[in-house]
Amino acid sequence: MKYISTRGEAPSLSFEDVVLTGLASDGGLYVxxxxxxxxxxxxxxxxxxxxxxxxxxxxxxxxAGEVPDADLKKIIDDSYATFRHDAIAPLVQTGHNEWILExxxxxxxxFKDFALQFLGNLLDYILKKRDQKVVVMGATSxxxxxxxxxxxxxxxxxxxxxxxxxxxxxxxxxxxMTSVLEDNVHNIALEGNFDDCQNMVKASFGDQxxxxxxxQLVAVNSINWARIMAQIVYYFYAGLALGAPSxxxxxxxxxxxxxxxxxxxxxxxxxxPIDQLVIATNANDILHRCISDNDHSKKExxxxxxxxxxxxxxxxxxxxxxxxxGRDGSKIKGLMEDFKSGPMVLKEEALSTARELxxxxxxxxxxxxxxxxxxxxxxxxxxxxxxxxxxxxxxxTRRRTDIPMICLSTAHPAKFPEAVRKAGQSEDPALPHHxxxxxxxxxxxxxxxxxxxxxxxxxADNIRA
Ligand SMILES: *Cc1c(COP(=O)(O)O)cnc(C)c1O
Numbered sequence: 222m223k224y225i226s227t228r229g230e231a232p233s234l235s236f237e238d239v240v241l242t243g244l245a246s247d248g249g250l251y252v253x254x255x256x257x258x259x260x261x262x263x264x265x266x267x268x269x270x271x272x273x274x275x276x277x278x279x280x281x282x283x284x285a286g287e288v289p290d291a292d293l294k295k296i297i298d299d300s301y302a303t304f305r306h307d308a309i310a311p312l313v314q315t316g317h318n319e320w321i322l323e324x325x326x327x328x329x330x331x332f333k334d335f336a337l338q339f340l341g342n343l344l345d346y347i348l349k350k351r352d353q354k355v356v357v358m359g360a361t362s363x364x365x366x367x368x369x370x371x372x373x374x375x376x377x378x379x380x381x382x383x384x385x386x387x388x389x390x391x392x393x394x395x396x397x398m399t400s401v402l403e404d405n406v407h408n409i410a411l412e413g414n415f416d417d418c419q420n421m422v423k424a425s426f427g428d429q430x431x432x433x434x435x436x437q438l439v440a441v442n443s444i445n446w447a448r449i450m451a452q453i454v455y456y457f458y459a460g461l462a463l464g465a466p467s468x469x470x471x472x473x474x475x476x477x478x479x480x481x482x483x484x485x486x487x488x489x490x491x492x493x494p495i496d497q498l499v500i501a502t503n504a505n506d507i508l509h510r511c512i513s514d515n516d517h518s519k520k521e522x523x524x525x526x527x528x529x530x531x532x533x534x535x536x537x538x539x540x541x542x543x544x545x546x547g548r549d550g551s552k553i554k555g556l557m558e559d560f561k562s563g564p565m566v567l568k569e570e571a572l573s574t575a576r577e578l579x580x581x582x583x584x585x586x587x588x589x590x591x592x593x594x595x596x597x598x599x600x601x602x603x604x605x606x607x608x609x610x611x612x613x614x615x616x617x618t619r620r621r622t623d624i625p626m627i628c629l630s631t632a633h634p635a636k637f638p639e640a641v642r643k644a645g646q647s648e649d650p651a652l653p654h655h656x657x658x659x660x661x662x663x664x665x666x667x668x669x670x671x672x673x674x675x676x677x678x679x680x681a682d683n684i685r686a
Contacts, residue, residue, distance in 0.1 A: 222285050224251040224446060227543040228557070229550015236287045237347050240340070240447045241355070243426065243440030248557070249550065250540055251446050257282035259492040264457070264466045272309035273297050275461070276454045279491075283450050288346070296346055300338040300451075303328050303371075305655060310335075310455045312462055312627070315600050319615065320627045321608065322459045329397050330633035330653070331529070332481065333368035335455065336448035341372030341379075343447055344439065348378035355439045356432060356684060357381040358425055360418035363390050364529045364632065366408075367397035369441045374403045379439075380684045384409045384418040384676070387668055393636050393652075393659065400662035407683055408666035409676065417671050424673055431677035433684060443480030444536055452484035453491070455629075460493050463625040471497035473615035473628045475527070475607040476508060479535035481629065486541065486578060496624050499580045501614030503527045506583040508535055511565075513581060515572050518564035526586045526640040527606040529632065545571035582614035586640075589613070593644035603650055605632040606640035 224239040228249030234242060239251045267275055276297045277290075284293060301309050306326040313321045327334025348355060357379050359369055366383040373381040383398060387410035390398075399408045411418050425431070426438055443449065460470045472495060474482040482500055489495040502509045504523040511517040519533050539553060545567070546552040556565055567575065584592070592609040596602055604612060608630040615626045634641050635656075638649040652659055669676055 222283055223254040225254050225550075226251055227539050227550060228554040230554070236284045240343060240347060240445065241437075241439055243438075243442070243444055247550075247554070249553065250444050250537070252540055252543060253283060253446075256487065256490050258490075261466045261492065261494075264461070264492055267457070268461050270461075272454070272458055273301055275458055276301070276451070279454050279457060280450060292346060296339065296342045299342050303338055304334070305653065310458055312459060313602065315596060315602055315612070315628075318622055318625050319612075320459070320463065320625060321602070321604075321612075321630045322455065322627050323630050324455065325605075325630060325633040327368075328371045329364070329367040330636050330656070331364040331368060332452075332629065332631040333364050334371065336443075336451045337365075337368040337372035337441065339372075339451040340441060340445065340447050341369075341374075341376055344373070344379060345376040348376075354378045354380075354436060356436050356680065357441055358384075358422055358438050358680070359441055360384045360415065360422045361390070361398075362386070362415045362528060362531070363394040364636075365442065366390075367394060370398055370401050370406055370408075372441070374401050374406055376405070380405045380407070382407045382409060382680050382683075384411050384421060386410075386414045386418055387412050389414065391636070391639075393638070396659050396662065396664065399664040399666040400659065402663065402665055405685060407680075409679065410666050410668045411671055411676070412668065413671040421673055421676050425677060425680075431681055433681065436684065443478050449480055449484050449487070449537070449540075452481055453488050456485050456488035456495070457493055459627050460488075460495070463627065466492070466494050469494040469496040469624050471495065471499070471615075471619070471624050471626045473497075473499035473501055473611045473618075473626060475530055475611040475629065475631050476500045476502055477505075477530035477532045477535065479508065479537035479541070481631070482579075483537045483540055489578075497580050497618070497620060497626075498578060499582065499611070499614050499618050501611040502581070502583045503530045503589070503610055504583070504585045505531050505533065507533065508538065509581040509583040511538075511567070512575055512579055515567055516564065517560075517567065526637070526643070527589060527610055529607060530610070541575070542571070545574055580614075580618040582617050584610045584613055590640065590644045593641065597644070597646075603634045603641065603646070605630065605634040606637050607631045
């Protein structure tokens, strides 16, 4: 399988190279040249497979010829062995034909573990085979950092450096990152905000001369194709559990960078009968505005109680645009160039296809809090703030109640005690047992000034030989 850039100019890459490459050299994102398609009979024959067995069926065509089957199976098994629930992605019912898909059973209690446990093991495998060592560098405002650290902590050939804004991430999120004490894991608490962290990372990717000879940076944010790919699996898994492919299913997805729901769109293109795909946003609603009013314009960032969806622009949307514009890279290049200086206006045909594919809805903090309250009152099930946005978006946009509506639960409520308290809970939600001692664990992190050369020399000094 070959991978091509959404902007049409960068060279096409093999699967393994695409995993080690972040942005394409033309500024685009990599996508597969063509998608595997599964027949209804084939999908039906997967009913009852374990999560790991199903993951193999879905991922294998994407890596065809590069990772032998037995190796891929081991990577998948290792990746999901760290999940606490045997079902890996269990379903819980919260209403008539309304289901919560719990994607928070992994080591950091957020859905990002699905992609990053897999990516860590995959990178380790590729690097060992090539006898190569790399440096993972990333910025985080919360969930991505801890999931990336958990994914890479056991990787011999990776040194990982994660920057977070000092004193500006939640206690749970900081502890999850900084209590990982392996000597290839480095947390940098930057004296600045999240944008400062991101700018340091961008500048470092742009000029990697500060690294020792032979090392390169690898991106583990959601522009990495392997992350999207791993997320396709749970759409099939939940669909099969609720009667697909003999009946359709719908999904509602709390959306930030558009990585998660883009995986749902791919599942549909690959043959899963999906009726509705609901884009659920918080007050940072660029995607909702785009679908409903053709208004894809930047607005100032709002800090919400569902912070993992606080984005100004959704980077993975470009992957959808590529399809909406007939996979013509030159058109996407033009669109993205224009978007630097003003709003992006979709052409009529692209907009109407997007509207056929996606419903959308936006909730601000107050509305979200009310949903946590209401759902708790009617079911005693406690939603995290991101999931609550997805549940309400599903209820507001749902067309058919005879089709199962599956709401992706992207985080455990214990990660976001502030929102849960505001929704009337008298105590912070309890962490799962295996994390009950989180606040007693030893922490290690380095506070650094907002100074690029200092950050880069810290990295260079701490890379293992
Ligand atoms: C990252 C994240 C999201 C948004 O997912 P995208 O793939 O960026 O759209 C939603 N909820 C939680 C809890 C997250 O960590």
